[in-house]
Amino acid sequence: MKLDFDTRAKKGQKWYIGLGMEGSANKLGIGVVKQPVGNPAIKENRAVIMSNVRDTYNAPPGQGFMPRDTARHHRNWVVRLVKQAIEEAGITSSDIDCICFTQGPGMGAPLQSVVVAARALSLMWKVPLVGVNHCIGHIEMGREVTGADNPVVLYVSGGNTQVIAYSRQRYRIFGETLDIAVGNCLDRFARVLKIPNDPSPGYNIEQLAKGGSKFIELPYTVKGMDLSMSGILEYIEEIVRRGTEKVEDLCYSLQECLFAMLVEITERAMAHVNSRQVLIVGGVGCNERLQEMMGIMARDRGGHVYATDERFCIDNGVMIAQAGILEYRMGAECAVEDSICSQKFRTDEVFVRWRQ
The missing domain is CATH 3.30.420.40 (ATPase, nucleotide binding domain)
Incomplete structure (x- = not known):
């Protein structure tokens, strides 16, 4: 079976650019990744990390981070981190092909805080949404960075x-x-x-x-x-x-x-x-x-x-962008009304359409 990664490429397009938004626990990460047009499995077509910013909510010693406090942290920081990630990447909103967000698993309140921001950006910039399984994000980023086959x-x-x-x-x-x-x-x-x-x-x-x-x-x-x-x-x-x-x-x-x-x-x-x-x-x-x-x-x-x-082991935005662009290139897209997060979203539920 031949996989076609470029059915969504615009005329003359050389790169797919994705904005990734991760906030399933106490780390809020925003990242921008670009993938060359062509089969990403080929070594020469490796993705390029354009920016990777993160802020962590830490509870006092002896305490764990509570969902409400973590969600408040994400709401307070998400706009600033999105601006910083775009500025460091040297792009504008019109360059972005898709906005990728963590759909689960994770803590409910922090997940919801980030998806609300992702929806707002999608509607404001008229850029499609892509929901990403958090675990798949880790795996695909790990494979990309290390070259593990x-x-x-x-x-x-x-x-x-x-x-x-x-x-x-x-x-x-x-x-x-x-x-x-x-x-x-x-x-x-x-x-x-x-x-x-x-x-x-x-x-x-x-x-x-x-x-x-x-x-x-x-x-x-x-x-x-x-x-x-x-x-x-x-x-x-x-x-x-x-x-x-x-x-x-x-x-x-x-x-x-x-x-x-x-x-x-x-x-x-x-x-x-x-x-x-x-x-x-x-x-x-x-x-x-x-x-x-x-x-x-x-x-x-x-x-x-x-x-x-x-940079890549700990929760981050670029892992969501990396997996999200792979999904997007294979035709995946998430309507705003379907962008519902799940605290229990298992790794094996995802159809990995971008691999043979």
Whole structure:
């Protein structure tokens, strides 16, 4: 089957330009991406990131970010960030082919704040809307930045933990968390320890873990291809309450336990689909220890790990723009009245029409 990416190109058009708007949690990201006319799978047709701006709402230490407060933050910042992104990209509204917004999954109030802004821009500029699955955005941005061809994807963030592989125009979920996500587990542990939320709880735990040396045995809960983390969190919280262990050792032990579980189910998926590539995406994917552990496993299998830095691992607007332009070029468009967000929008619900 031949995929035609250029049915929507105007005469003489060389680029598709998309504005991406992401606000599914406490990060508000706006990005501008341009893709050359032609098959984006060809190396010479790689996308160009024109701007990537972001602002984060951080709650006080010991607290998580509440939907109402996060939504207020997004409403306060969205106009400023859109102006900044367009200015840095050196374009005007008339250059934009599509406005891409996160349609889910995520927190309801922040999602709604951003989609209202996207609708307003679409009507004001007369530019089509494209709804994007947040998880697909992470995957497509990761593939674009790293050059990974057809990897097993480990998607780890505050709200999601999934092992994914592509098959027959779907990103299939091979394993996932049965309760809380790995990022949420780390965030909640940080609250117990009153660790600051700036720049992120997971990053601060990572730095503390580097000073740990004693491994404290914790429950290891892998169930087939799935895993569970709520019991581990409860167990380590009880140790904190007893006050018998150093904070650095607790952070070290929690990371080692959780990441070993992730490596196990990822390796099993690699064996199942006969892949030697692993792509780590999502906010927790920035963690250097997770990348190191996954790298050891992949090298033992004669494979390779692909990962990105905080510009692309952490929620951002360019990942929504990248996936949105791919959708748009294949004919997708979202009417304003259909631009409804969903807190539960699974990765495998999306028909990946831009891949063979």
